[in-house]
Structure formats: structure tokens, C-alpha cells
Amino acid sequence: MLQKLEILNYNTTKNKRIDKITLTYEVFGRPMHSAPVVLVNHALTGNSTVCGDHGWWNGLIGKGKCIDTNVYTIMSFNIPGNGYNHNDEYLYHDYKIFNARDIAAIFAKGLQLLEINSLHAVIGGSVGGGIAWELAALKPKLIKNLIPVATDWKSSDWLRANCLVQEQILLNSHNPVHDARLHAMLIYRSPNSLKQKFNRTYNVEKNVFNIESWLLHHGKKLDDRFTLPAYKQLNHILANIDIVSGRDGFLEVIKPIESKIFIVSVDSDMFFTLDEDLITYQEIKKVKQTVEHRIINSIHGHDAFLIEFEQLSGLLADVF
Numbered sequence: 001m002l003q004k005l006e007i008l009n010y011n012t013t014k015n016k017r018i019d020k021i022t023l024t025y026e027v028f029g030r031p032m033h034s035a036p037v038v039l040v041n042h043a044l045t046g047n048s049t050v051c052g053d054h055g056w057w058n059g060l061i062g063k064g065k066c067i068d069t070n071v072y073t074i075m076s077f078n079i080p081g082n083g084y085n086h087n088d089e090y091l092y093h094d095y096k097i098f099n100a101r102d103i104a105a106i107f108a109k110g111l112q113l114l115e116i117n118s119l120h121a122v123i124g125g126s127v128g129g130g131i132a133w134e135l136a137a138l139k140p141k142l143i144k145n146l147i148p149v150a151t152d153w154k155s156s157d158w159l160r161a162n163c164l165v166q167e168q169i170l171l172n173s174h175n176p177v178h179d180a181r182l183h184a185m186l187i188y189r190s191p192n193s194l195k196q197k198f199n200r201t202y203n204v205e206k207n208v209f210n211i212e213s214w215l216l217h218h219g220k221k222l223d224d225r226f227t228l229p230a231y232k233q234l235n236h237i238l239a240n241i242d243i244v245s246g247r248d249g250f251l252e253v254i255k256p257i258e259s260k261i262f263i264v265s266v267d268s269d270m271f272f273t274l275d276e277d278l279i280t281y282q283e284i285k286k287v288k289q290t291v292e293h294r295i296i297n298s299i300h301g302h303d304a305f306l307i308e309f310e311q312l313s314g315l316l317a318d319v320f
Contacts, residue, residue: 002026002048002085007109012102013246016094023110024085025077028052028061029069037116038067038320039107040076041124041131043306044234045226047084048076059309066313067320072120077107079131079237083230095232099240100127104134111142121319123147125305126272127234130155130241136257137243145319146259149312150296150305151272152280153250155241159271162187163239170232177231178219185218190268190301251287261291264305264315271302 007021026048029035040050040057051061051069061067061074078084081098098106111119122143124132129151136146137153155163166180173179198211206213244250261284265277274295281293294315298304305312 005110005113007106007113010106010109012097013099013105014097016097018097021080021106023077023080023106024048025075025110026050028074030071030073032073032075032114032116035071035073036120037073037075037118039111039119039122040067040074041107041122041128042076042079042082043124043126043128044238045222045231046128047082048078050074050076056306060312060316066316067121067123072320077110079103079234080106081230081233083227095229096236098233098237100130100237100242101134101138101245103131103237104138107131107135108139108142117142119143121145121147123149123316124151125149126151126302127238127241129272130238133243134241136259136261137247137253140256141258143257143259145262146257147262147264147316147319149264150266150269150302151241152276153241153243155239156273156276158273160239162271163235166235167232167239170228170235175219175223177226177228178223180231180235181219181222182215185215187271188301188303190270190299192268192299193301196299250283254284255287257288259290260319261288262316262319263291263293264296264312265293266296266298266300266302266304266308268299268304269302 002024005023007023010018010021028051046056049055050057063069067074119142122132122135129148132146132148133153136143165183169180169183170176194211201210203210203213243253247253263277263281265274267274284291296304296308296311298308300307
């Protein structure tokens with residue numbers, strides 16, 4: 001069931017005042033304040049429905065699964081403006097109103113209102129993982145286990161470049177959500193993944209190659225359920241993950257974080273690359289030993305964090 005909080009008088013990192021933000025969330029598993037809490041941050045086109053009917057992470061979260069709803073209280077906030085339950089009222093005039101740090105700060109205020117002072121874990125994939133990094137930097141004592149998956153603490157030049165292409169499609173296309181999704185699918189998957197799936201096969205009935213049919217299907221599917229303001233805003237947040245902005249430096253930000261850190265990469269990820277995560281891991285090791293780097297082996301690219309549930313569950317079994 002979708003629940004609501006009101007965040008009042010929020011000043012963004014750009015010093016813009018918002019009188020009221022409606023923060024929606026869902027809770028699964030054990031009742032609030034009866035078990036350790038796991039916060040799950042959704043990805044760009046995701047939402048707070050992380051398990052159960054239509055749950056986008058059902059392979060990882062549920063009864064008897066890695067993140068067991070019999071053991072934990074699992075909660076997930078909707079990023080304000082993601083369009084879930086029409087929560088995009090802030091965005092029609094300025095889709096750049098929030099960056100990733102703002103979203104982390106809003107989540108932190110939500111947790112405070114719910115009187116949650118400790119989290120067993122925060123886990124998030126892609127932009128959700130970037131927000132998890134930002135939350136850990138803002139609240140270094142809050143999280144016992146920080147699990148950023150297929151993500152990094154920063155938006156790299158490569159990621160920003162792709163987000164710029166996405167933004168230009170969203171601003172200029174006659175069918176913006178549909179067309180942006182076509183480009184996005186190519187950076188979410190890998191050449192080998194598409195070769196394995198299609199191998200140049202042709203759909204005689206539709207008179208197109210199957211890769212083309214698949215892309216057009218995903219474009220229409222997202223266009224049917226996701227709004228243009230939400231896509232523009234989430235893409236902007238994705239392009240603006242940076243826990244060191246306005247601070248002294250990466251290691252200075254990392255040192256106070258008390259969490260055990262489990263960086264999970266995908267070896268074929270062409271979006272948040274394995275190489276960048278290796279650099280992050282090696283840098284953190286300079287100042288703390290409570291960090292581990294675990295790797296999903298997959299041909300499926302960035303989207304492997306939504307596909308390789310068996311591997312991901314195995315990699316995180318000791319945390320949960």
C-alpha cells in the first residue's frame with residue numbers, strides 16, 4: 001500500500017525553496033519498528049513496488065529470498081517526480097530542480113519523520129545506488145551495510161555524455177519517451193547480449209529484424225507507463241551524482257562513513273563501468289578495510305542487476 005509523508009520547507013542544493021514535497025513510500029515484510037530495516041532505492045524507471053505483485057526486484061526480495069520479508073522490514077521511497085501515483089507536480093517548470101544529493105536529503109528527512117534512526121542496509125541499483133552513496137555521505141552513521149549495485153559515487157564523463165544524448169532526445173523528439181528509450185536500451189545492454197538474444201534473426205510477419213521489433217516494443221512499453229517530466233527529471237538526477245561536490249575530496253567524504261561497503265559491479269556494464277568501480281574500491285581501501293568488491297559475471301551489461309538474481313543473491317547472502 002502506498003503511503004505518504006510531507007516534507008515541508010525544503011531548500012534544494014541550488015537554494016531553491018519548496019514549501020511542500022509529497023514523499024510516497026511502500027513497506028513490505030515485517031511491520032515497521034519490529035525488525036531491522038532495509039531501504040531499497042529504485043532505478044531510473046522504477047518505483048517503490050520492489051516486491052509482490054508487479055515487484056521489479058522479486059528475484060531478490062520476498063519470502064525465503066535473499067532479502068527475506070519474513071526477517072526484515074523492507075521499505076522503498078519513490079523519488080519525488082518519478083510520476084508514480086502522479087507525484088510529478090514539481091517538475092513541469094524545472095526538471096533540473098533536484099540532483100542526487102537532494103533526493104538523498106529528502107529520503108533522510110522521510111526516515112526522520114518515520115523515526116528510523118538505523119538501517120540494516122541500503123541497496124540500490126544504477127541511479128538508486130548513486131543516491132545510496134549520497135545518503136551515506138550525508139548520514140555517515142545511519143547505514144550498517146551500504147550496497148551500491150551497478151553504479152558509482154559519481155556520474156562519469158561517459159555517463160554524463162549519454163545522459164546529454166537522452167536529454168536532447170527528450171527535448172527535441174516528436175515521440176520523446178519512446179525514442180529516448182531506444183537509445184537507453186543500447187547502453188543498458190551489451191553487444192554480446194543482443195547477439196545472443198537475436199543473432200540477426202528476422203521477423204517475417206512484422207517485416208523487421210527482431211532487434212528492431214524488440215527496441216520498438218520497449219519504447220512503446222515505457223511510453224505507456226512513464227511521463228516525459230519524470231524521464232527528464234530522473235535523467236538529470238542520474239547525470240548529477242557526485243558525493244564530493246562542495247566537499248573536501250573523496251577520501252575525506254568516505255572516512256566518516258561507518259557502513260560496511262559492498263560494491264557490486266557487472267563485468268560487462270557499459271554504463272557504470274567495472275573499471276570505474278575498481279578505482280573506487282582501491283581508493284576506499286586506502287582509508288578503510290570495511291569495503292568489499294563483488295562482481296556479477298554476465299553478458300547482459302548494465303541491466304544484469306535486474307536479470308542475474310541468482311548471482312546477486314549469492315553475492316549478498318552473507319549480508320542478509
